[in-house]
Amino acid sequence: MTVLIPVDNKSRHECTIASIEENKAWAFITLDEGKISDVEFYDRREDILEWIDAVVVINDKEYVWPFMDEGIIALIAPTQKSIDEIVEAFLFKDLHDFTV
Numbered sequence: 001m002t003v004l005i006p007v008d009n010k011s012r013h014e015c016t017i018a019s020i021e022e023n024k025a026w027a028f029i030t031l032d033e034g035k036i037s038d039v040e041f042y043d044r045r046e047d048i049l050e051w052i053d054a055v056v057v058i059n060d061k062e063y064v065w066p067f068m069d070e071g072i073i074a075l076i077a078p079t080q081k082s083i084d085e086i087v088e089a090f091l092f093k094d095l096h097d098f099t100v
Helices: 064-067 084-090
Strands: 001-005 025-032 034-041 054-057 075-076
Touching: 001 034, 001 084, 025 054, 034 084
Parallel strands: 001 054, 054 075
Antiparallel strands: 001 025, 025 034
């Protein structure tokens, strides 16, 4: 399972979720058996060649249609900020669905 999060910097334990328009990097997280197995940072979303299962955004105002058109689940992290908080909420299904 893979999760993509727009973040404000490339520091694994210091970055926080950012808006798509203002992000400094994309955190590409690989999960294995309910745990983070890898975190890679990309400058551009187009540089990610692997399949993305879900994208997590900061609010429901984000432009996620290109992701949804590719079959990627779009979720909202209403209160979670760090990668660990977001992944934990993702695993426990505590993130909000992006509703139209």
